[in-house]
Amino acid sequence: MTEQEPSPHAPPLRRFRDPAYVPLADNLAQVRERIDALDTQIVALLAERGRYVKDAARFKRDAFQVSAPQRQQEVIDKVKRLAEQTGAYPEVVEACYRALIAGFIAREQLHHQDMIDIDEGQP
Numbered sequence: 001m002t003e004q005e006p007s008p009h010a011p012p013l014r015r016f017r018d019p020a021y022v023p024l025a026d027n028l029a030q031v032r033e034r035i036d037a038l039d040t041q042i043v044a045l046l047a048e049r050g051r052y053v054k055d056a057a058r059f060k061r062d063a064f065q066v067s068a069p070q071r072q073q074e075v076i077d078k079v080k081r082l083a084e085q086t087g088a089y090p091e092v093v094e095a096c097y098r099a100l101i102a103g104f105i106a107r108e109q110l111h112h113q114d115m116i117d118i119d120e121g122q123p
């Protein structure tokens with residue numbers, strides 16, 4: 001085992017046994033450029049998702065409703081199905097979503113604590 005980081009511009013060191021495998025890039029630098037571009041999109045999407053999670057707090061009465069465990073399970077089930085359909089690694093998708101939802105709920109709880117009830121009696 002070397003303690004050296006891989007060389008970004010070097011040619012491939014290994015190949016897949018599957019002769020049908022189609023490479024996506026010429027070198028590691030190219031692979032990383034594409035990963036970086038995807039991360040930019042993913043973080044922008046997470047920001048948008050977070051704005052909707054914040055808005056959801058307006059429709060909830062208490063901490064249990066913020067947590068909404070049944071909805072959490074629906075989201076996990078749905079993304080696992082999507083992973084199967086799209087070829088994403090299902091265990092990665094599930095782990096990401098469990099972490100994401102936990103983080104989003106924590107934020108939503110903070111927003112919820114910072115809100116006031118709408119008084120139904122008001123004209």
Ligand SMILES: C=C(O[C@@H]1C=C(C(=O)O)C=C[C@H]1O)C(=O)O
Nearest residue numbers: 053056066067068071072101104
């Ligand atoms: C956004 C909601 O609130 C919470 C956050 C969820 C999420 O991040 O997907 C799902 C359920 C709730 O725990 C919701 O109830 O839809």
